[in-house]
Every structure is written in C-alpha cells, then in structure tokens.
Amino acid sequence: MTAVAARNAAEISQRGRLRHVGIRQCTEGIIEWSLWGLTMLSVLTTVAIIAVLVWESTGFFTMAGHDDVTVWSFLTGTTWSPLLGAEPAFGILPLVTGTLLVTAIAGAFAIPVGLLTAVYLSEYASPSTRGWLKSALEILAGVPTVVYGFFALTFITPYLLQPLSESFGTYNAMGAGIAVGIMILPIVCSLSEDSLRAVPQSLRDGAYALGSTKFDVTAKVVVPAGLSGVIAAFLLALTRAIGETMIVALAAGGLAQLTANPSQQVQTMTAYMVQIFLGDAPANGIEYRSSYAVAMTLFALTFAMTWAGAIVLKRYREEYE
Amino acid sequence: MSHVLMDPATTIPQAQSGSTPTPAPAGTPPLAVEMRGLSAWYGTHQVLQSIDLDIAANRVCALIGPSGCGKSTLLRWLNRMNDTIAGARASGRLSLHGLDLLDRALDVVDLRRRVGMVFQKPNPFPKSIFDNVAFGPRLHRAYGRTDLEELVEQSLRASALWEEVKDRLKKSALSLSGGQQQRLCIARAIAVDPEVLLMDEPCSALDPRSTASIEELIRELRENYTIIIVTHNMPQASRVSDTTAFFDEGKLIESGDPDTLFTTPRERRTEDYVSGRFG
Numbered sequence: 001m002t003a004v005a006a007r008n009a010a011e012i013s014q015r016g017r018l019r020h021v022g023i024r025q026c027t028e029g030i031i032e033w034s035l036w037g038l039t040m041l042s043v044l045t046t047v048a049i050i051a052v053l054v055w056e057s058t059g060f061f062t063m064a065g066h067d068d069v070t071v072w073s074f075l076t077g078t079t080w081s082p083l084l085g086a087e088p089a090f091g092i093l094p095l096v097t098g099t100l101l102v103t104a105i106a107g108a109f110a111i112p113v114g115l116l117t118a119v120y121l122s123e124y125a126s127p128s129t130r131g132w133l134k135s136a137l138e139i140l141a142g143v144p145t146v147v148y149g150f151f152a153l154t155f156i157t158p159y160l161l162q163p164l165s166e167s168f169g170t171y172n173a174m175g176a177g178i179a180v181g182i183m184i185l186p187i188v189c190s191l192s193e194d195s196l197r198a199v200p201q202s203l204r205d206g207a208y209a210l211g212s213t214k215f216d217v218t219a220k221v222v223v224p225a226g227l228s229g230v231i232a233a234f235l236l237a238l239t240r241a242i243g244e245t246m247i248v249a250l251a252a253g254g255l256a257q258l259t260a261n262p263s264q265q266v267q268t269m270t271a272y273m274v275q276i277f278l279g280d281a282p283a284n285g286i287e288y289r290s291s292y293a294v295a296m297t298l299f300a301l302t303f304a305m306t307w308a309g310a311i312v313l314k315r316y317r318e319e320y321e
Numbered sequence: 322m323s324h325v326l327m328d329p330a331t332t333i334p335q336a337q338s339g340s341t342p343t344p345a346p347a348g349t350p351p352l353a354v355e356m357r358g359l360s361a362w363y364g365t366h367q368v369l370q371s372i373d374l375d376i377a378a379n380r381v382c383a384l385i386g387p388s389g390c391g392k393s394t395l396l397r398w399l400n401r402m403n404d405t406i407a408g409a410r411a412s413g414r415l416s417l418h419g420l421d422l423l424d425r426a427l428d429v430v431d432l433r434r435r436v437g438m439v440f441q442k443p444n445p446f447p448k449s450i451f452d453n454v455a456f457g458p459r460l461h462r463a464y465g466r467t468d469l470e471e472l473v474e475q476s477l478r479a480s481a482l483w484e485e486v487k488d489r490l491k492k493s494a495l496s497l498s499g500g501q502q503q504r505l506c507i508a509r510a511i512a513v514d515p516e517v518l519l520m521d522e523p524c525s526a527l528d529p530r531s532t533a534s535i536e537e538l539i540r541e542l543r544e545n546y547t548i549i550i551v552t553h554n555m556p557q558a559s560r561v562s563d564t565t566a567f568f569d570e571g572k573l574i575e576s577g578d579p580d581t582l583f584t585t586p587r588e589r590r591t592e593d594y595v596s597g598r599f600g
Contacts, residue, residue, distance in 0.1 A: 202444040206506070209400060210457040210513055211434035220456070225447050 053299060056292035066286055074293060080256035080267075082287040090290055092297060094256040098173070098266030099298075102248055105177025105262060106184055106241040111234055113181075114188025118230075121189070122196035123218045134190075141186035149250030152179035157251070167263040171253030174262035179247045184237040191236060195229020196222055228312050235309035239302045245270035269298045353378040353517060353547040354399065358413035361394050363406065368394045370571045371413065376564070378516075381539060381548045383562035383579070385555060387594065390568040392551045396519050398422065399549065400436040401429045417517065434461055437510030437546075438519040442526050443502035445494035445509070450477075450486050453494045453505055457513035472512055479545075480508035481538050500531020507538065511546075518542065520550040524557065536561050555595055559583050567591045 061071055069090050077091015117137075121130050157175035161168040168174065199222045207221045223230070253265025254275060267275075276291040354376040361369035368391040376382045384392040394403070399422065403409035415422045417436065434457070445453050454473040458464055464472065473490070477483040482504040486497070494505055503523060510518060520539070524532040532554075539548055539561045552558050558565050559579040566576035567586075575582060575591045586592045 200444070202440060202442060203446060205402065205405075205440060206444040206446065206509075207456070208405065209402060209433055209438035209440075210460065210509065211430045211432075212460055213430055216460055220460075221446055 050299075053292055053296045056289060057296045060286065060289035060293045063286055063289060069286070075297075078258050080272075082290055083281075088286065090286075090293075092269075092294060094258045095267060095269045095272055095294060096297070097258055097260070098252070098256060099242055099268040099270070101173045101260060101262065101266055102177045102180060102244075102252060102268055103238055103241045105174060106180035107234070107238055109178055109181030110185045110188050110237060110241075114185050114233075114237070115192055115230060117185075117189045118192035118196055119218055119223065122193045123214065123222060137186045137189055140182070141190075143183075145183060145244060145246040146250070148179040148183050149176075149247040151182075152176050152247060152251035161263075165263060169253070169263070169265055171251060171265040172263050173252055173266045176248045176250075176252035177262065179251060180241050180244050183244065183247065184241050187237040187240060188233055191233030192226075192230045195226040195233065198229065199225045228315050232309045232313040235305050235312065239305040239309065242305070243270065243298065243302055245274060249274045269294050350377040350380060352376070353418060354549070355416045356414065359395075359398075359411060359415050360413050361391070361398060361403075361411040362409070363394075364408040368571050369411070372573045374566060374573055374576060376547065376549060378547045379543055379545070380563040381543045381550065381561050383558035383565045384549065384551045384568060385553070385558050385565060385594075386568035386574075388553075391571040392568050393521055395568075396438075396521055396549060396551055399517065399519055400433050400438055401427065402438065404429060434513050435515055436517045436519060437513065437515035439503070439506050439510055439521070439523045441522040443499055443506050445497070445502050445505050447493065447495055449491050450494050450497070450505060451490040454508050454512050457509060461513060476508040476512040477505075479511050479542070480504045481534065481541075482508055498531070500527050500534060503527060503531065503535060504538065507535075507542075511542075515546065517547045517549065520548065522551055522553060525553065532557070555583065567594060569594070 061069060061074070063069065074090055074092055076093065077089060078093050079089040079091045080094045082088045082090060117133075121133060125133060152175040153170070156178050157168060157170065157172060160178075161172065161175055203221055203225060204217050207217045212220070248268045249271045252268060252271060254267055254271065255265050256267040256272065257264065259266065272294055273291045276288060281288045352375055354374075356372050356374045359369060359372040359374075360367065368389075372395065384395065386392050397403045398411055398415060399417070401422065403411075411423055413423070417432075420432075421427070422432070446456065448456070451473055454476050455469055458469060458472055474483060474487075477486060482501060485501060486492075486505075489496075494502065497505060503526075507518075507523075524535050527535065536557060539550065542548060543563070550558075550561065562579050564576060565579040565582045567574045567582065567588075567590075569590055575586055575588045582591065583595050586595060592598075
C-alpha cells in the first residue's frame with residue numbers, strides 16, 4: 001500500500017516538475033532578454049548622442065559660405081566671437097582655456113581639502129564623528145548647482161574676493177572656480193575615503209608594529225597604498241568640473257577671452273552652449289552649428305579623462321593581490 | 322599557582338630600563354618578560370585570567386592552546402597593539418626588562434621599536450623590497466644612503482632572504498612568494514633592532530617548505546632576540562621552542578620544557594590537548 005502511494009506521488013511530482021521546468025526556462029529567457037534590452041537602451045543613447053555630435057559638427061565645418069572655418073582653424077584659433085561683428089571668428093582656444101582655468105581653480109581648492117578631509121574621515125575620526133561628517137558631505141553633494149552659482153555671484157565674489165582686490169569683476173573665473181571646487185569636494189572626498197579605507201588593516205598594523213605614529217601610518221603607508229584610487233577620484237572630480245554648466249553660466253561671465261587671470265570673466269565651453277541654446281541664434285546659422293563642435297570637443301576631453309580614471313582605478317584594484 | 326620558568330631566587334630586580342638585559346647568575350638566562358597576575362579584557366569579556374609567566378631572554382617561548390584561549394591577546398599586550406582596539410584593558414603586572422608595559426604613559430612608539438612583530442598573514446607594504454626593510458629605520462633615525470643599504474642587506478641576510486632578492490631589491494614586495502614575504506616581514510622587523518620578536522602564527526598561511534625555512538630561521542634568530550611565538554602547530558612548538566606554555570580559557574595551564582610538556586604533562590587538560598583529544 002505504502003509502496004504504491006509512494007510510486008503515485010513520485011509520478012505526479014515528476015509531471016509537475018517537467019511542466020515547471022518548461023515554465024522556468026521560458027521566464028528565465030524573458031527576463032534575460034528584457035534585461036539585455038534595457039542595457040542596450042543606454043548603449044544606444046550614447047551611440048545616438050555621439051552620432052548627432054559628429055553629424056552636426058561635420059555640418060559646421062562644411063557649411064557653405066564659411067570656407068575659412070576648418071577643423072584646424074577651429075582648434076587653434078585664439079579668437080572666439082561668433083555673435084559679434086561682421087566677421088564671426090571660431091577659434092575655440094579661449095573657451096578651452098576658460099574651461100581649464102575654472103577647472104584648475106576648482107581642483108586647486110577641492111583636491112587638497114578633499115584629500116585631507118578623506119584622510120581625517122578614514123584614519124582619525126571616531127565612528128560617530130565620521131557618521132555626521134559624512135551626512136554633512138552628502139548634503140553638500142545634494143545641493144543643486146544653480147545654488148552654487150548663485151552663491152558664487154552673491155557671496156564669494158562680493159564678500160570674499162572683491163575685498164581682497166578691486167580687480168575682481170562681478171563675473172570672474174575665481175568665484176566660479178571656487179564654487180565648482182565646493183561642488184566637487186564631496187566627490188573627491190568620498191571616493192578618496194573609499195580607497196583609503198580599502199587599504200587592508202594588516203598594513204596599518206604592520207606599520208604600527210614597527211613604531212610608526214598615526215601620522216607615519218597615514219602618510220607613509222595608507223595614502224601611498226591608496227594613491228591610485230585617490231588619483232582616480234581626482235580625475236573623476238575634475239571631469240565633473242569640466243562639464244559643470246550652471247555655476248559657470250551664472251558666475252563666470254559671458255566673454256570668451258584668452259586669459260589666465262582669475263579676476264577676469266571667462267566663458268567656458270558649457271556656458272557658450274547655454275548662451276546659444278537659450279539665446280535667439282537661428283537654428284541653422286553657423287553659430288548654432290558651432291555649439292555642436294564645441295560639444296564634440298568637450299565630449300572628447302571628458303571622455304579622455306574618464307578613460308584615464310578607469311585605467312588608474314584598474315591598476316589600483318590589482319594592487320593588493 | 323605560579324609558573325616561574327626559572328629559579329625564583331634569581332628573579333631580576335625591578336625598575337631596570339634600557340636595552341641591555343640585566344646580567345643574571347651564571348648558567349641562568351636573564352629574564353626578558355615578566356608577568357604577574359596579568360588579566361586582560363575586551364570590554365566586559367575577560368580573555369586572560371591572572372597569568373604568571375616569565376620569559377627568558379634569547380630563548381624561544383611558544384604559546385599554544387585552542388582558539389580563543391587568549392594567547393594572541395597576550396602577544397598584543399607585549400607591544401601594546403591592543404591600544405588600537407577600543408575597550409581593551411589589562412591589570413596586573415607585565416614588564417619587559419623592568420619596563421612597565423601596562424603604564425598608560427608608556428611611549429608605545431619606542432616600545433614597538435624594541436618589540437617587533439610578525440603577523441599571521443604576511444603583510445608587506447605595497448612598496449619595493451628595499452623600501453619595506455628600510456621603512457622602520459627611516460622612521461626612527463636619519464641614515465646615510467650607504468648605511469641604510471648596508472642595514473637592509475644585513476637584515477635580509479639575517480632573515481635568509483638576501484640571496485633570493487639581492488638582484489631585485491627595487492621590485493615590488495608583492496612579487497615575492499608567501500614564504501618569502503613572511504621572511505621579508507621578519508627582515509623588516511629585525512631592521513629596527515628589536516630586543517623581542519613576537520610572532521603570531523607566522524607559518525599558518527605558508528606551505529610546508531616555507532614553514533621549514535621559517536622554523537630554521539627562528540632557531541637561528543634566538544641568538545640575538547627573545548622570540549615569543551603563538552602557534553597552533555604542536556610539532557612546530559616542540560621543534561622551535563625552548564619553553565612551551567599551554568593556555569586554555571584564558572588561563573595558563575602549564576608551562577615548561579617542550580619535551581616534558583608534550584610527553585609527560587602534569588595537567589590532564591594539557592595531555593588531552595597535546596594528544597589531540599580536544600582543541
């Protein structure tokens with residue numbers, strides 16, 4: 001009796017199992033394909049953006065009636081005045097130097113402050129101090145960039161910079177650069193801290209056991225061991241600074257000029273694009289098309305930096321193995 | 322019950338300081354480490370209960386016992402590595418050549434120069450072989466370049482690694498094998514001229530051949546250093562040590578000459594442990 005029942009149970013179970021296997025294989029397939037499809041969405045978007053940039057930039061360089069605009073003159077020209085005068089000039093260098101000036105100021109502020117904050121958080125702060133300091137940094141990371149732009153314009157420039165020197169105008173590279181620096185500070189800080197905390201405790205113990213002070217351990221073991229991660233953090237933060245738009249559009253000014261003087265106003269690549277797309281440039285005019293070429297240049301620059309950051313990060317992952 | 326490993330009459334006078342071991346009567350090695358009623362806690366959990374143990378200078382002392390018996394904690398009090406652990410505290414007496422190691426005001430940086438440590442898992446810094454060995458000396462003194470090179474060479478010779486690495490001192494220490502890395506860590510500890518070397522299961526991550534070379538090295542190093550080694554490997558304790566101390570549940574059960582301890586232990590628990598009946 002028992003044996004018969006067991007056999008029947010086995011048979012029924014087997015039928016159910018076979019049916020179930022069929023359903024399972026089917027749902028697994030659907031899940032896999034939908035995930036693939038969603039992944040492809042972001043790949044396609046990237047490809048589409050690049051395609052539009054290349055297409056429109058090509059249109060800019062081959063536009064009828066503007067034979068003087070070539071890739072070479074665009075990349076090496078030192079005058080950028082697409083909207084003024086009878087003869088527009090499209091030399092991107094003032095926009096590039098404006099971008100780099102603001103980025104350099106931001107980096108000069110955010111890199112040392114961010115790294116030292118990361119060192120404090122990772123090596124010195126007690127868990128509770130680290131907890132609330134990290135929340136404070138997260139709040140900083142959540143501030144909309146337009147607020148930073150506003151802050152640069154209404155606080156940094158009039159209350160910090162202009163009292164120092166009368167040469168600072170309302171719009172200047174310094175104020176915008178400092179605001180961008182504050183904006184990228186949480187990125188520098190949290191990524192650097194991650195890489196410092198990833199340094200194995202056994203290395204700290206080894207250094208302490210040789211008679212190191214806390215500062216010795218930090219400066220001679222932890223920071224060197226986490227250095228490639230820290231450098232990757234710098235690169236990613238600088239990439240973010242180069243692409244920052246709202247702060248510079250508000251606070252850096254609108255005059256594209258080839259200068260290294262931080263008290264002067266400068267125009268960045270991103271700010272120029274804002275000016276074109278928010279302004280009343282005719283949709284098929286050369287100045288409208290020029291913004292695509294500028295975007296292409298900006299994209300190449302940030303892509304190169306992201307790539308460099310990825311290479312450095314990869315090296316750092318292998319370091320403890 | 323006291324476990325004094327030497328004649329109590331020869332106990333060294335206290336308050337000795339400096340790095341020279343106190344001379345002792347002929348035939349008896351001077352004392353390096355002395356513990357009296359040493360108890361230790363992590364928070365409210367007591368890990369060591371009133372330990373009395375003396376460790377002679379220029380000898381190898383092996384600490385054995387099941388996991389969690391407190392032997393690593395003991396080691397970490399000897400160079401105050403427990404300072405990095407919140408809630409670690411100790412009472413009783415623990416001294417190194419008369420220096421009170423439980424003194425809160427003790428200069429732990431100087432202590433750790435005098436008491437080197439080799440860890441369970443080799444932990445070379447991700448730097449060159451040369452920079453690993455030169456790390457300690459660079460912290461403590463200003464050396465000329467030639468002096469430093471000589472010191473690195475001598476330290477690597479002392480840890481029997483020189484011949485294998487002399488042509489690649491600038492290479493990363495992480496390119497070495499596990500056994501070589503552990504000998505590099507020993508060289509790194511030796512380079513600051515310690516009096517005592519603490520070894521926390523130094524061979525547990527190594528293959529038998531590397532283990533044999535480290536054991537041989539330990540036997541040779543005791544000429545110059547007092548060595549205290551924690552090990553789970555009982556044949557190893559009996560091969561390398563001059564004194565073996567057996568711990569269980571935070572108590573020192575028995576200590577003495579390894580031949581006696583492993584063949585005719587006084588205590589039942591020791592016998593059970595060394596014969597493999599528990600632990």
